[in-house]
Amino acid sequence: MYLRRPFIILLAILRLCSNEPAAGARKLIELEEEEEEGGLRSYIEHHQEPFGAVCVAYVDQESPNHKLMRKLASVSQESDSALYDLQLQMAAALHWREGMRNETLVIMYRKPFASLWEYKYMSVMDGEDAVFPSKPGQVWKKSEVRSWMLANAFPLINIRIGGKHGGSFPQQRYLGAANPGGAVLVAANLTGDNEFRIQFQLSVVLRPYAELYRGRLRFTFLERTKATRELRKRLGFGLDVSLEAELLLIDKVSDLMVENADDLNHFHGNPRKYLLRNLTDEVVKQFFDGYAQGKLPSHWASQEMWSFSSESTTPKSASQRLIGTTFEALVFQSSPQKGRLVAFFNDDAEDGCENCPRGHQVWEEFAEKVLLTKTLREKVDIMMIDQSQNEHPETRVPGKVAEPMVMWYPRGTAVQRRKKRRRLDQMTKNFHVDGLWQSLEDLLIDEDENEEL
Secondary structure (H helix, E strand, C coil): CCCHHHHHHHHHHHHHHCCCCCCCCCCEECHHHHHHHHHHHHHHHHHCCCCEEEEEEECCCCCCHHHHHHHHCCCCCCCHHHHHHCCCCEEEEECCCCCCHHEEEEEECCCCCCCCCHHHHHCCCCCCCCCCCCCCCCCCCCHHHHHHHHHCCCEEEEEECHHHHHHHCCHHHHCCCCCCCCCEEEEEECCCCHHHHHHHHHHHHHHHHHHHHCCEEEEEEEECCCHHHHHHHHHCCCCCCCEEEEEECCHHHHHHHHCHHHHHHCCCCCEEEEEEEEHHHHHEEEHHHHHHCCCCCCCCCCCCCHHCCCCCCHHHHHHHHCCCHHHHHHHHCCCCCCCEEEEECCCHHHHHHCCHHHHHHHHHHHHHHHHHCCHHHHHEEEEEEEEECCCCCCCCCCCCCCCCEEECCCCCCCCHHHHHEECCHHHCCCHHHHHHHHHHHHHHHHHHHHHHC
């Protein structure tokens, strides 16, 4: 059974492109009494990037809670993948407060644009730090502390800081096991003055929705840089440099990772991710209203350069080229009076479709012949899609094919097309111009006869 290579690559991206130290290299930072005042302040300032928060335990040396923090800080990917992917920086402030009864645990958030919120008549974002709920003198339970960390370690909106001090984008935290919910990624050009201007302006717009969905959706900015390009390509957004910013909402991060081999082979992208390209107040409101009502169209990603770069031209072809972002509109929604004949290819050589290059030539000759025949071109549109470069919603076609595969979408409404669509295995077997031509004529005769019944 074949596997869908793009999703395996996405998993690798999350692991290999992070700023993560080697497994087992983590440990609790311990600040002794004489260095706590300056050392704690310095620790907080230097470790809030790129995560937007740090965890500080005020504990007595070698107390049970101190020992627990050491264990939590040193987890590995194998021992606790969720806490490991969370990448929460942890420190122990020893003897900061005398006596066991005063031990406390706090997650301290970065407070971006703190002096500006009052001009918007809004409180400081993340103005209150998160304090672990415990009674004086209580020994903390590992399971409770762990759950509290996973629930509270994300800032309301993660702001990105440019340069080496900002660190790499925390991919594992937002798209890994640490996030059981969804993510809202805002890809933007954050160079120069944009780092401050764009992030503050969009934080004002997005903050009400980040507060509404806190704990359910994790909001973060994502810088458009070379380091994040591969991730943005895989997600199919943040690639058009003519746009100041784009927003991608992933309803549930775990839906990106399909483990069952058969499901994965027929999985062409997560349907519960949604794209927004115009981030004005009103449009953002309409977007989140649509999300709440379950009415947003799915975002199917495309990695074809011509689909997002003005420097690349659309390939010329007799058949209509589909990409992830146009598939549903062109196949299901437009021209209900005409049927759709769609060929699915895997053009990437690594996908193993040895017959796809020859199949392309055959399909183009066939499409040209249909275009030159008035009675046929008025009844059917000939289309094609490269699965190696595009997500799409068609689950009846495997993710990898040994030869081009053809689907038929009959005349009718989108609902009718989805219900009556079918895979034409006979056409796939006779993938030459004459065979395709004869199969199409037989297909249309059957369609006409069925409509008369």
